[in-house]
Amino acid sequence: MSDLSVLSSPTPDTKLEISFRPIWKSVGKWLGLAMLGLIYFPLLWLVLLSISRDPLSGIPGAFSLEHYRALFASDAWHMPMVASVVIGLIIGLVSAVTATIIGRAVPKMRRPGRLLAMFVLPLFVPGMSMGAALFIFARSVLGLDLGFWSIAVGHYVWALPYALLIVLVVTLRFDQSLIEAGRDLGASDWQVFRDIEFPILMPGIVSAGLFGFLMSFNEVMRTIFLRGTTETMPVWNWVQAAAQQSQVPIIFSLSSIILVLTLPLLGGAFWLLFARLNKT
Amino acid sequence: MEEMNAEPMLEVHDVVHKYGPVTALSHVSLSAGKGEFLTILGSSGSGKTTMLRVISGLEIPTSVSRLRIDGVNVAGMPAAKRRCTTVFQNYALFPHMSVVENVAYGLKIRKVPTADALKEARRALAMVQLEAKADRNIRQLSGGERQRVALARAVVTKPAVLLLDEPLGALDERLREDMQLELMELQRKLDMTFVYITHSQEEALTMSDRVVLMRDGRIEQSGEPLDLFDRPATRFAADFMGYENILDGRLVRCEGGVGEIELAGGAVVRGTLVTPDALPGSAASIALRAERISAVASEECGIDGTLKSKVYRGKYTDMVIETAAGPVRMRSWHGAPTENESVNRIGWKVTDAVIFADGGV
Numbered sequence: 001m002s003d004l005s006v007l008s009s010p011t012p013d014t015k016l017e018i019s020f021r022p023i024w025k026s027v028g029k030w031l032g033l034a035m036l037g038l039i040y041f042p043l044l045w046l047v048l049l050s051i052s053r054d055p056l057s058g059i060p061g062a063f064s065l066e067h068y069r070a071l072f073a074s075d076a077w078h079m080p081m082v083a084s085v086v087i088g089l090i091i092g093l094v095s096a097v098t099a100t101i102i103g104r105a106v107p108k109m110r111r112p113g114r115l116l117a118m119f120v121l122p123l124f125v126p127g128m129s130m131g132a133a134l135f136i137f138a139r140s141v142l143g144l145d146l147g148f149w150s151i152a153v154g155h156y157v158w159a160l161p162y163a164l165l166i167v168l169v170v171t172l173r174f175d176q177s178l179i180e181a182g183r184d185l186g187a188s189d190w191q192v193f194r195d196i197e198f199p200i201l202m203p204g205i206v207s208a209g210l211f212g213f214l215m216s217f218n219e220v221m222r223t224i225f226l227r228g229t230t231e232t233m234p235v236w237n238w239v240q241a242a243a244q245q246s247q248v249p250i251i252f253s254l255s256s257i258i259l260v261l262t263l264p265l266l267g268g269a270f271w272l273l274f275a276r277l278n279k280t
Numbered sequence: 281m282e283e284m285n286a287e288p289m290l291e292v293h294d295v296v297h298k299y300g301p302v303t304a305l306s307h308v309s310l311s312a313g314k315g316e317f318l319t320i321l322g323s324s325g326s327g328k329t330t331m332l333r334v335i336s337g338l339e340i341p342t343s344v345s346r347l348r349i350d351g352v353n354v355a356g357m358p359a360a361k362r363r364c365t366t367v368f369q370n371y372a373l374f375p376h377m378s379v380v381e382n383v384a385y386g387l388k389i390r391k392v393p394t395a396d397a398l399k400e401a402r403r404a405l406a407m408v409q410l411e412a413k414a415d416r417n418i419r420q421l422s423g424g425e426r427q428r429v430a431l432a433r434a435v436v437t438k439p440a441v442l443l444l445d446e447p448l449g450a451l452d453e454r455l456r457e458d459m460q461l462e463l464m465e466l467q468r469k470l471d472m473t474f475v476y477i478t479h480s481q482e483e484a485l486t487m488s489d490r491v492v493l494m495r496d497g498r499i500e501q502s503g504e505p506l507d508l509f510d511r512p513a514t515r516f517a518a519d520f521m522g523y524e525n526i527l528d529g530r531l532v533r534c535e536g537g538v539g540e541i542e543l544a545g546g547a548v549v550r551g552t553l554v555t556p557d558a559l560p561g562s563a564a565s566i567a568l569r570a571e572r573i574s575a576v577a578s579e580e581c582g583i584d585g586t587l588k589s590k591v592y593r594g595k596y597t598d599m600v601i602e603t604a605a606g607p608v609r610m611r612s613w614h615g616a617p618t619e620n621e622s623v624n625r626i627g628w629k630v631t632d633a634v635i636f637a638d639g640g641v
Binding site for chain 2: 175177178180181182183184185186187188191195196199200
């Protein structure tokens with residue numbers, strides 16, 4: 001320090017400096033990795049246990065496919081599986097279609113904010129409350145016997161907001177002048193929809209359908225209220241696991257299969273929505 | 281002008297269009313002949329875009345007494361059925377189709393076999409020098425190239441009338457000038473009727489056979505580019521066409537198309553009278569372009585003044601002359617013999633000044 005300096009030598013502001021220490025970068029990195037481990041390790045462990053001879057011990061080892069063989073020999077899970085897949089397909093299709101219809105109308109509304117907020121709110125309503133409310137609604141208002149269709153209604157209410165949000169990603173970005181350009185070139189309203197609007201919205205619509213399927217397929221909380229005696233796949237799994245029966249090992253196998261099947265589906269939905277969409 | 285076109289390609293008569301309480305078009309009529317380049321000039325809100333949308337059918341007017349394209353009555357006919365296409369301001373190219381698919385779309389809709397449609401589309405792309413990029417994605421094109429694709433897409437179906445909605449607005453200046461020339465060439469080659477919307481008087485003057493100047497949903501003035509440039513008939517038209525000086529006064533004499541106007545401060549100056557029915561004694565204005573004014577000797581017709589400021593701008597020098605009638609802007613080209621003369625009095629040729637009656641505005 002030169003004596004000429006009129007400034008007092010700067011005293012480091014420790015409060016500020018702590019938040020900019022280089023250590024935060026590595027802390028962030030390691031914390032992130034730890035969290036990723038927490039998410040993926042149990043899944044990997046589950047798959048490993050499903051191919052272990054004695055999964056209930058909790059330690060993988062002595063690998064064998066005997067539980068998969070037992071799974072395929074048993075038919076106890078067939079009905080829940082069929083119920084889940086069929087409800088999932090219906091919900092996927094219906095929510096994709098309704099989300100598209102609503103999602104196409106939203107950009108033309110003058111002030112869609114409040115409506116959208118009301119659509120998104122159900123995502124934060126506790127599943128228990130929604131389940132109980134739907135339980136009463138399905139029985140007394142819709143007059144449904146609890147079972148397949150009451151579950152479907154519950155799943156639809158659960159899946160639609162997600163489907164709508166996904167469809168909105170594409171409909172809000174859609175340039176309405178393309179419709180005018182199509183008409184101007186001589187296309188009928190149907191041709192404009194088929195050739196121009198639908199292909200551009202398609203990634204969002206398909207993702208909404210896939211999401212709808214997955215939301216329905218994984219749903220437990222609302223299903224518990226609405227199922228009557230019908231069992232869906234996750235409910236059946238959960239009942240079996242809770243019952244501590246000899247069936248438990250095959251749940252590990254079943255869960256692993258479902259995991260391996262749904263992850264690519266989810267990946268596909270996101271790829272469609274973001275990777276494909278950015279290309280057009 | 282209408283009698284010039286025995287068979288107008290486009291005829292619009294007495295169109296009125298309202299958006300709720302706002303009148304966008306108020307009893308507007310215009311027509312364009314075959315192969316004519318008609319420009320609708322106006323600032324935003326003048327109704328020029330509404331006019332275009334009414335012609336294309338994207339907007340159904342509140343009322344219209346006659347709307348014909350190539351002799352066919354299209355009033356109430358949907359856009360898809362009209363023999364006219366539009367080049368949109370934002371191009372509106374289909375992002376999920378390749379360049380050639382975009383161009384071929386109108387043909388596909390008209391049930392032209394795919395192979396023929398693609399061949400025709402490639403020919404249209406060749407016309408705008410883009411055949412090499414026919415299989416590209418739209419996103420891979422520059423703004424100027426997108427513009428050409430939009431143009432090719434609109435002309436490939438051979439419409440009777442091509443509508444262009446400020447197509448050069450988004451391009452940079454250099455490209456805009458090139459595209460102006462290309463558009464004119466294309467229009468001549470196709471012998472197609474172009475209706476071109478712009479807010480740029482320079483574009484209108486460069487390209488058009490005829491210009492329609494719009495203001496607040498009405499036609500302010502129409503005519504050949506030179507008419508509008510040299511003979512604006514109202515203060516608004518003069519201002520819009522870039523007249524730097526508009527001085528108010530009172531008409532004192534008119535004789536054989538030449539008017540004399542007494543300005544504030546008592547000076548009497550002369551110019552070409554563009555409103556022949558104006559009566560002496562009525563309020564009138566004289567409009568002068570800065571570059572048509574020069575210093576004159578004291579005995580010549582003009583107005584006395586003193587140099588107030590002088591700004592060198594490269595190609596020319598801008599000066600402000602303080603006169604009894606107010607400040608007058610004058611421009612002299614760099615290198616002109618008069619550049620460094622002192623200025624005591626300014627004047628102009630009678631044919632370079634226009635005098636019009638002050639009809640209210």
